[in-house]
Amino acid sequence: MGSVHRSELPAVCGERLKPDFPKHSVTPARVSLNNALSQRFRVMRVRPQSLSYVPKPAQFFMVWIPGVDEVPLSVADYNADGEVTFIYEVRGFGTRKLSELGPGSFVGLKGPLGTPLDVSEGSSVLLVVGGSGVAPVPYITKYLASKGHRFEVVWGVKRRSELFNLGSFMSGVEYLHVATEDCSVGYCGLASELAETLLRRNRYDLVVGVGSKGMLRTLCRVTGGVTTYVVLEAMVKCGIGLCGSCYLPPTGKLLCVDGPVFTCGEVMEYLER
Amino acid sequence: MNAEADLSTAVAGVRLKHLLMNASGVLGAYPEHLVRLAGYGVAAVVTKTFTVSPREGYGPPIIIGLGCGGYLNAVGLANPGVDELPKVVRKGVELGLPVIVSVGGSAVEDYVRVASVALDSGANALELNLSCPHTKGYGLDVGSDPTNVFEVAGAVASVSSVPVIVKLGLSDNYVKSAGKALEAGARALTLINTVRAMAIDVYALKPVLSNIFGGLSGPPIHPIAVRVVYDVYREFSPDVIGVGGVVDWVSAAELILAGAKAIQVGSALALGRPRELISSILKGLSNWAVELGYSRVSDLVGLAHRK
Numbered sequence: 001m002g003s004v005h006r007s008e009l010p011a012v013c014g015e016r017l018k019p020d021f022p023k024h025s026v027t028p029a030r031v032s033l034n035n036a037l038s039q040r041f042r043v044m045r046v047r048p049q050s051l052s053y054v055p056k057p058a059q060f061f062m063v064w065i066p067g068v069d070e071v072p073l074s075v076a077d078y079n080a081d082g083e084v085t086f087i088y089e090v091r092g093f094g095t096r097k098l099s100e101l102g103p104g105s106f107v108g109l110k111g112p113l114g115t116p117l118d119v120s121e122g123s124s125v126l127l128v129v130g131g132s133g134v135a136p137v138p139y140i141t142k143y144l145a146s147k148g149h150r151f152e153v154v155w156g157v158k159r160r161s162e163l164f165n166l167g168s169f170m171s172g173v174e175y176l177h178v179a180t181e182d183c184s185v186g187y188c189g190l191a192s193e194l195a196e197t198l199l200r201r202n203r204y205d206l207v208v209g210v211g212s213k214g215m216l217r218t219l220c221r222v223t224g225g226v227t228t229y230v231v232l233e234a235m236v237k238c239g240i241g242l243c244g245s246c247y248l249p250p251t252g253k254l255l256c257v258d259g260p261v262f263t264c265g266e267v268m269e270y271l272e273r
Numbered sequence: 274m275n276a277e278a279d280l281s282t283a284v285a286g287v288r289l290k291h292l293l294m295n296a297s298g299v300l301g302a303y304p305e306h307l308v309r310l311a312g313y314g315v316a317a318v319v320t321k322t323f324t325v326s327p328r329e330g331y332g333p334p335i336i337i338g339l340g341c342g343g344y345l346n347a348v349g350l351a352n353p354g355v356d357e358l359p360k361v362v363r364k365g366v367e368l369g370l371p372v373i374v375s376v377g378g379s380a381v382e383d384y385v386r387v388a389s390v391a392l393d394s395g396a397n398a399l400e401l402n403l404s405c406p407h408t409k410g411y412g413l414d415v416g417s418d419p420t421n422v423f424e425v426a427g428a429v430a431s432v433s434s435v436p437v438i439v440k441l442g443l444s445d446n447y448v449k450s451a452g453k454a455l456e457a458g459a460r461a462l463t464l465i466n467t468v469r470a471m472a473i474d475v476y477a478l479k480p481v482l483s484n485i486f487g488g489l490s491g492p493p494i495h496p497i498a499v500r501v502v503y504d505v506y507r508e509f510s511p512d513v514i515g516v517g518g519v520v521d522w523v524s525a526a527e528l529i530l531a532g533a534k535a536i537q538v539g540s541a542l543a544l545g546r547p548r549e550l551i552s553s554i555l556k557g558l559s560n561w562a563v564e565l566g567y568s569r570v571s572d573l574v575g576l577a578h579r580k
Contacts, residue, residue, distance in 0.1 A: 021544075023338065024338025024543070025340055066478075067477075069332060069483070070483075071333070107477075108474055110334075237335055238333075241543050242336060242346075242542070243348055245351070247300075
């Protein structure tokens, strides 16, 4: 009979799971930039004192605004100097207070959290972005470019004033299609409609959608047999799979640990509700 | 060579195929949560603490990992209220798992109300949360007063057709409160809850949790849980569900030797691969019992008390 030693088991006090407590702790990060990009979006760059892991595309941090709130923000970029960039919009009290923090202020980062986008298939990708879904897009494009994918981006917004120079944040994009709902620039209509047109016209090996539930629902319906990943948004409170506030009924999945990246098949029931 | 020990147990008269269940507060507020917990491989599901009215809980941050290990949380008993409880219980029953409903309240009548809905819905046991350390009027301030414990446990036990379990935390009076709970009709005790604590960020110069104070869980409280289980078992030898910093089979085995017949796992479920964690704890416990020459893990309950 073999005896069991502690080291053979996945224990917090053993080696394998040990790093996860620091991953869930709050790392102080100093704000180096916090500016408006357009009427809707802002960019913030912070320098964390230490990170347990290098963030991967589509992962997010819970960003603590000391004494105010903690909000989930997708990673828009991470550079060799260890700086993390976020693109965000002011939606409520927490993000308004965040927008008021000047360079030198401290925030706290919990993460990186969530399961990253992991793409091994496809050489031709259509990335469909709606509204605040733009937040993780620069880091996703950096990742796709590093894997040698060719890709086009569809970016849909409600009105012209929301647009900013997204191209300056992205890497390796073959073509950026803009769609506006007020028909002021580019395609007149929704990002999902433009995506459908492109899908009929061109051949893509992979579709990645980032945006509202409605946009992703439409996208999942029109991509046909093309493998499609969707990056969801939800109410995240704990970020680590304990509180259950970000569950996606009726699937039983939790956005914060199972996502935010899913295949259409995994979350279609949720998107259809 | 690969003999396996019997991992089944019975606590408060509820038979379980093995010793492990989730700790209350880990998911358990919606039917979908129970599906997920069942997927982790627990032998029973413990719901989130339900209160009469829905509670939004505190604003984030509600939970943070700590540099010393463990978590600090102040969720604020967020739950959708007792009207949503029947759906949750029915889902647990549908999944074929014993359902233990965690019952919360700020007055005796609240506990009785939530308990009766739980009973009507088919709950297999009730766990009275008399130990939440961060929600004023809803927990530890009740559980640390033996008279209150007697009153709440007695009121619920008198209307309950299923076993009542009282969950107590660390307080000056835990042995006395445990005795009063049993005297009032509790069939088992869950020991312990999180321990009131706080964390301050030294750069932001502020407490991190929105509620300032929270409950400490995970490895830092494990030795405290072992001590409380040991103390209470020595005094009354009741059925005990041990909880606090269980992260592997060794930490579970310590609680068993101190007197726990079943074990709840909380924080460790957030560290990734919860299903693998549960099965590795069970495998470890089985191997441990066999190595010591026991065919049933339940035969090891309380053995640390042997002279």
